[in-house]
Amino acid sequence: MQIGRRFVLKAGVALATIAALPRALLAAAWPVNAFSAETATGALNELLGTEQTTPSDQINLDVPVIAENGAVVPITITTTLSNVESISIVVENNPRPLAAAFEIMPGTLPEISSRIKMGETSDVMAVVKTDSGIYSTSKQVKVTIGGCGG
Amino acid sequence: MASNIKIKTKISGDLVEIKSLMIHPMETGSRKDPETGALVPQHHITQLTFTHNDQVALVANLSTAISKNPYFSYKFRGAKAGDVLKVSWVDSKGGTDELETVLK
């Protein structure tokens, strides 16, 4: 894995670097099982080792009420939780619910914006893993079949 | 030749906002080619990595449920003008792309 190799090559500085960024070494393989899971609970189990999340109002999930088009749904997740390690997006009713999993490194703020695809009306869950637990919040986004712009 | 990755950055104090947009079909594998009727094979960015001065800032593991021509925005604290920002991705067919830029 390229990132791992880079750290080995910079061995002289690596000790301090590794101590500062232990999780960088864990930014490894693409979690194939999590991405092929067909249920939200299955995806969370594969990705985080558990499907249990603690609902948290310290996570702000910004998604539209009615998506203009299911192919491009803007999403922004921010959180005031501390020591965030990852932010993941789970779209319950997508054929493969895990949409993305972002590994947040030290220095990077625990917020992310992107654009996702939704196949149909669904709850969208933002899952935030910190050093003290796994938290989540959820909102429903309606996806409609077009009329004429459709 | 224009790049297939675009980056916009905005520094305020020691915080930098990094927005990126990249060309990629992000095919789900469920779409039918309108002309042939055949399924267009899955083809999507799997992992996207952002580094600041060679240190990993963000790793995005992605599914086909990221929109075509993906967009990402994040913020990093401890940045300054002159820092080197690099974004690189690998996709499900082994394709890669990257762009390096210097924060202004």
Add this chain to the structure above:
Amino acid sequence: MRKAAAVLGVIVAALLVQQNALAGPEEDRLAFVAYFESRFPEIPFAQFANGIYAIDSDARKQWLEIEEFPPYEFAVERGNELWHKALPDGQMLADCFAAELPDIRGQFPRFDVASGEVITLEVAINDCRIEHNQPSLAYDSSEMIDLTAYLAFEARGTKVDIRVPEDQAGALAAYESGKRFYYSKRGQLNFACADCHVASAGQWVRADRLSASIGHTTHFPVYRSKLGGMISLQKRFAGCIRDVRAKPFELQSTQYRNLEYFLSYMSNGLEWNGPGARK
């Protein structure tokens, strides 16, 4: 003093004559604007250039998020390269257009007396290529889209100012033809453009909210989320016509050129604000 009075007399006479004449394009436009302003009194005139996003706030928020980094930027960049690439004979496309870069897009559509047709930006680009012994670009080709995206972007901020010159009889006929098309019912669904975009503007057709016709032509080409790609204005005409289950005309057909002429005139006074992002 007498000369001034005479001039004033001529002006007053002309106004009276105009008032008694059949309504021309400017009267049509003023009526069009007045209608939409009374339908949507809270929308500032300039905002009509943003279509449904001037009317629907949830859709507007999503649009603004896409405008944070809109995918049409790639087309603009490619168009910039194409525009500045010399043709094989050493000339530039720019040489065909007697205007500064920001004003090129806004010269079209216009009526060309020599050919007796409405010329659109796309047709003018191809005319230029033919003049330089280059093959025409297909009207829905990516190169044509990229070029028009670039010219649209460079025109941002300039005002739509389409002319239907009185001294060019064919111009008014083309405008009237486009207007007739706009108000004619067609297709299995038997809808006229006006049925949805005038009478029912702001209302819902299944899950889509109908945009107002004023401002329809200011922001093309458009990146469509649904397609993950760009389309031209006339491609959108074709799509709409297919949606009412009528057979679309060819891109840059006389019918679409005249329709574009009429609709562009109706948006006079708004700013050119292409390329756009739509669902």
